[in-house]
Amino acid sequence: QKEVEQDPGPLSVPEGAIVSLNCTYSNSAFQYFMWYRQYSRKGPELLMYTYSSGNKEDGRFTAQVDKSSKYISLFIRDSQPSDSATYLCAMSARDSSYKLIFGSGTRLLVRP
Amino acid sequence: GAGVSQSPRYKVAKRGQDVALRCDPISGHVSLFWYQQALGQGPEFLTYFQNEAQLDKSGLPSDRFFAERPEGSVSTLKIQRTQQEDSAVYLCASSERTGAETQYFGPGTRLLVL
Numbered sequence: 001q002k003e004v005e006q007d008p009g010p011l012s013v014p015e016g017a018i019v020s021l022n023c024t025y026s027n028s029a030f031q032y033f034m035w036y037r038q039y040s041r042k043g044p045e046l047l048m049y050t051y052s053s054g055n056k057e058d059g060r061f062t063a064q065v066d067k068s069s070k071y072i073s074l075f076i077r078d079s080q081p082s083d084s085a086t087y088l089c090a091m092s093a094r095d096s097s098y099k100l101i102f103g104s105g106t107r108l109l110v111r112p
Numbered sequence: 113g114a115g116v117s118q119s120p121r122y123k124v125a126k127r128g129q130d131v132a133l134r135c136d137p138i139s140g141h142v143s144l145f146w147y148q149q150a151l152g153q154g155p156e157f158l159t160y161f162q163n164e165a166q167l168d169k170s171g172l173p174s175d176r177f178f179a180e181r182p183e184g185s186v187s188t189l190k191i192q193r194t195q196q197e198d199s200a201v202y203l204c205a206s207s208e209r210t211g212a213e214t215q216y217f218g219p220g221t222r223l224l225v226l
Binding site for chain 2 (some may be wrong): 043044097098104
C-alpha cells in the first residue's frame with residue numbers, strides 16, 4: 001500500500017463548477033501538506049501549502065487538512081478551462097530531509 | 113528572477129549508455145532535490161542536497177545512479193549503463209531554506225532508453 005493515495009481520475013466538470021480533489025495518507029508523521037498543479041510536459045507548480053491541520057484559502061483555491069482522518073482536500077471554485085491539468089498532493093515529515101511524498105495525481109478536465 | 117532550469121529537456125539513449133542530466137537551481141537556494149516521475153505517476157524522491165552535502169540518497173534505485181553538487185549550486189544526476197526501466201522524467205527542485213514548503217520544480221528532463 002502506498003503512503004499517499006490519490007484517485008487518478010480523470011475528473012471532467014463543466015466550466016464554473018466547484019471541484020473537489022482529495023488524498024489519504026498513512027504516515028502520521030506528515031506535517032507539511034502541499035498541492036501542486038502540473039500541465040502536460042511541464043514541471044509541478046506549487047499551488048497551496050498547509051502546515052499541520054486546518055484550512056487555507058487563496059483566491060479560488062481552498063486547501064483543507066484533517067490529520068485525525070489522515071485526509072487532505074483541495075477545492076477549486078468557479079473552475080476554468082485553464083485549470084485543466086493534473087493535480088498532485090504531496091506531503092513531508094520534518095525528520096525526513098523534507099523530501100516530498102507525492103500522490104499519483106488526479107487529471108482534471110474543465111469543459112467550456 | 114529565473115526559475116529552476118534543466119538540460120537537456122529530452123534525451124534518447126541506447127541501453128547501456130551513460131547519461132548526465134543537469135540542474136541549475138534558483139540562485140542562492142540551499143536545498144536541491146531530484147525526483148523521478150514515471151508516466152502517469154507522481155514524482156518519487158531520489159536524493160537531497162543541502163549546499164554541497166548530499167544528506168539523503170535513499171531514493172536512488174541502484175548504484176548506477178549518482179548525483180553531485182560540488183560547489184553547492186549546479187547539480188548533475190548521472191545514470192550509468194542505462195536500462196529501459198530508467199525511462200522517465202527526471203525533475204529537479206530547489207528550496208531557499210531547509211524546509212519543505214517551497215520546493216520549486218524545473219521543467220524536467222525526459223529520458224527515453226531504447
